[in-house]
Every structure is written in structure tokens, then in C-alpha cells.
Amino acid sequence: MILSFFNKCVLIFFVCIAFQGLAQDSLATATAEKGDGILSLLRKHGVNPYEAYDDFIAMNMDNLRDSVHLYEGRVYRIPAVTLDSVVIVDAIEKKSTEIKNIESKEYSIFGDKHNDVLIKSKKLEGAVYYLVSGHGGPDPGAMAVYKNKSIAEDEYAYDITLRLAKELLAHSATVYIIIQDLNDGIRDERILEIDHDEVAYGGKDIPLNQTARLKQRVDIINDLHRKNRGKYQRLIVTHIDSRSKGQNIDVFFYHHEKSKNGKKLAESVHKTFGKKYKKYQPNRNYTGTFRDRTGLYLVKKTHPAMAYIEIGNIKNKKDQKRILEPDNRQALAKWISEGVLLDFEGGEIGRIR
Template structure:
């Protein structure tokens, strides 16, 4: 065999073997008892808020109800550059106000661990959203005892609202979080500690009187609405209900009877929930509805088209599973955001 031919064969052999050297192995882990998506990702040293969606996409056929892990099953872990976690932590520590770092926005309102929000798309570019969580400040809403500890409505509505805000921001929306807590951020515990230090945007003390408290929120939203005149604007209120302990309720959506855009927003989110339940819980009837509730103060007096969302009954044991599990709270925020995206697509 000539030297030239030997060289060619050797070179071709190198080409044949090169791809196998460059292949990246897929990392998987086995879910242990008590693991949720958040805790599993955190064990891998990853930011669970940032990588939650990617994890679900990779493992959607191996999840119960699109959000729960099966103990003992193997799950694919999203591939993350080695320095990503360090970068996220650095950005979170240095952030004192919203600022852009490449395709990452950072805001301390989400807490030290989750300050960074990756911009995934510009699907909501130009849209403005006002997010109000129920109660807050001197009024925690209804309280209930859970495993010997006290839980309150406002803490869970606020946590879901923060998660929703991150989802909307990740698609390019300008988002105002109207009720704000300077030190809570997104929390992954089941029992969220009660405090009374929430303020109204940008930093107003929340009145104890219910009517004054609601009027304050209306005035803030309406002022911002006029400042953003001409833009696509929507208001979303999240509220945890309090009913008799025996009453299990699904997620409900309300709108103003005379608001065509508000009705479409509520209907779009409701339609998304229906689709999710059919997909992930086909044997369970979803009984949540959307309807006009024009008598509610916030529904009646705010200017933007709006959807008022009742998340569940804090006193009911079944609803507590939906509200207290951080993975469930993330799923609720994700589903609401998908309904918001559907509404925006239909409205443009």
C-alpha cells in the first residue's frame, strides 16, 4: 500500500472517530422520596426558577400532572455551562435595581436566589402588565393552621404573583408588581412565614382599612395606566380564597361584564387550564369557570382590562396541596402565563 493511500485511510479514520470524542453525555438523576422539581434541581447546584421550564420540556412524558416527579424514576438534567451558576449568583448579589446583563434581567424583588430572569423571547414585547396579589401589609387575609404552624393567604398569593412576573418578564413584558415585599422574594418552602412589611408600588405603606387599601391599589394602577397610554395593558389579580374547610374549589377567573378584552383575558387563561387538566388529569373534571364579577372593587374601578384569579381555598386540605407545594405554585404561574400569551396573540 502506498504511503499516500495509508495517509488518506488514517485521515478518514480520524474523521470517523472524531464525532464520538465530541459527543456530550446526557446527565440523569434518580428522584428520591420527597423530591420535587425544585429540590431536585437545587441538589444539582442549579437555579430551579431559571431551569424549571427546560427540565419540564425534557421530562414531560415522565411527570405526573406535568409537575410532579415519580420516586425512583430517572430524569434528564438540563445541560448548563459550568460557569452559569457562578454568574447567576454574582449577578444576584450585585443587583440593587433592575439592570440588563446580556439576556438576563436582575431584580432583587425576586429574592437573592432568584433575582436573575433569563429573557427567553420577545413574544410580549410592548405589553404592560400590572400584578396585584391579595391582602398584604397589615392584613394577611385568612389564616389557617397547617401541621402546627400558621399560614396566611397573602404570602401564597404573593409567591405565585412573583413567579408569574418572572414568566412574563422572560417573554419581554414590562411588569409592575404592585404589592411588594422587600425581603421575601420567591420561596420554595411549603410553610411561608407570615410578615406584615409588604408595601404598595413603589414604596407606599398599605392602609389597614379595607376600602382605603383597595382604593390605594386602584389609584396606583390607574395612574400607571395613564402614564402608559396607548400601550397594550392588562391587570391580573391573584387571590387565595377562604371558605369552609370542606369546600374544595378549582381555580376561578373573573372579569368585568362590560370589558370585552377582560373577558378574553380571563377566557384565555381558563382555556389554558382546561387544556392542561385534559392533558395531565384526563380522569378529573375541572370545574373552574370564568365569569363576570363587576361588583368586586378592583374589577369595578381599575382602568386596564383585567382578570381576577381565585387560586383556591386555603382552609381546604385538597386545595392546600395546590397552594403549599412550591412546584404547584410554579405550575400555576406557568399556566397563567401561557394563558396570557394566548390572550396577547389573540389580541394582536
């Protein structure tokens, strides 16, 4: 008897479920080799690294340096194969694109290696996010030299922003990436090449003049905000050049002083970071804080409720270590996304901002 296409899909699905059951019974382990990070180790063992990341950290917490680094030669527990294996099997099966379309969507902006977004939930359905990575185009932002290589703030802020976008899309949000580099994608390297071909949403060239540059972003965001009137909308701006003077404070969250919803968003992300630091880095105190920064042009002029996040300072040696590691950029994006989810689940305060 010839099985229909649908039945074949169902069959593949159940075969995977059966394998999943098996995988959970036997404990998978792997030895970290030289140069391995969490993502590459998971990938090598056929597990979707982004899906299994949290579980991996929870299972191997005692065996990680700074909560995110592997020790070469040590044995790590690999989380059980998850439902994503269905998609992986489907991708090999080629024919079963129907299932694949339900489970994942492709976005070329994330680059060849990361363009598949697996839909994890509908938690953020109806929510609209505007993501702005600091600087871009002719303006690289803060610069530093790391092992004789120049590194620039805009490339790292962009990479974290893309990773955040992917997380939010995975929970069915509508996401606008306001600064875009069409040929960079998510990058798993420590040194991110500096280029100047970023454009603003709609393919617009980014002006060199600072006021014109900021005004361009503000106009794009406020236009979209008008078009999406009535929806839950939030703006998240990411920089890696701390304006604050405190030396020990590594992540800052700002919001407009009059925006209750902006305050709630910033607080939700702040809360999540606090929890993560406690969970993953018991020896390290989390010292991030948020405050009003009414002086910032973007904070003042944009209409959606917003959180302005400074993820350390690229000129700071300690911060460089954290930001250059792709696993860390992924963790930071994940934490921000969890704060965003927390905020959305808390609902809106009033109608404006």
C-alpha cells in the first residue's frame, strides 16, 4: 500500500518521538575538545544548540567556567534530543517540507547558518518589537584593539540584536530590525570584521551626521509605531559603550522617566539578568541597574515604550572577554528575550507609553 504524503509525515513524526524516548533513557555525554564552545559541542552531537543551551548549562553547571565556558578534556552531559529533531530529520527528508513549515521559518537576515527560526511558542503573538543596535553605517561606535585587531561596537551590538530578534521571532512576535546588515548575519566568531554597509530599515543609507543619523531612526520607528497603532509595541536599543562612570557595573538598563511601560520593560529585563547571575554565577554579584536618562535623544523622541540597554563597554578589557565570546552573546540575547517575555506577560500599564 502506498502511504499518502500526510501519513508519511505522521510516520516520520512518530519515529522521532520514539527515538526521543530512547534518547532520554540513555544519558548522552561528550568530551570537550580544544576550541569547543557550548554551541559547537551541542551542534556536533546533533542537538539544536539554541534549544538545548539552557538545559545544557543547568545540567553541567558545576563543570563550567564563568557559567558559559567549557574546560577542554572534560566530559559533559548532553541534554536529551528534543522535538527539534523532527525538524532536523525533516530537513534531511526534503519531501516533508509541510511539517518543516509549521515548525520553522526562514529569515535570510540571520545568515546561512542561522536562517532557520524554530517556532517555540505563541507567547508573543500580537506583540511588536523594534530593535535598534547602536551606531552602524559610517559610524562604528566605540572602538578598541583586541590582540592587534580593531573591534567596533556596532558589529557586536548588531550580532546580539540579531540573536535577540531570533529569540523573539521564535515566540511568534513581530520584529522590526531597524539597523540591518544584509550580508553579515549572526556570526559565531570572536573577532567580527568591521564594515560600513549597514543600512536603516527600508534600505536607507545611514547619514554620517549624528543628529541626522538619530533622527532617521526616530522617524522610522515613529512611522512604524503609527502604522501598528493599537498593538502592544516596544523598542529595545542596544549599545556596548557604557556612559556610566561606575567601574564595576557591567550592564545598565535605562528608560524614559515618564514611561511606566518603559520602566516595566527595563525592570523586567533587569530582573531576569539578576536571576541569571544568581543562578549561573553564584560568586559574582550582579551590579547592573537602571535609571532615567532623559537626556538621550532616542529615549526622548521615540514613541513606543523603550528599554535602552548598555551591555558593558567594548573598551573595557573585562567586558571584551564577555562580548567577544559568541556563546556569551547568545546568552545575553536569551536573557534579554526572557525579560521581554516576562514584561509582555505582565501586560500594559495604561494606554500611553
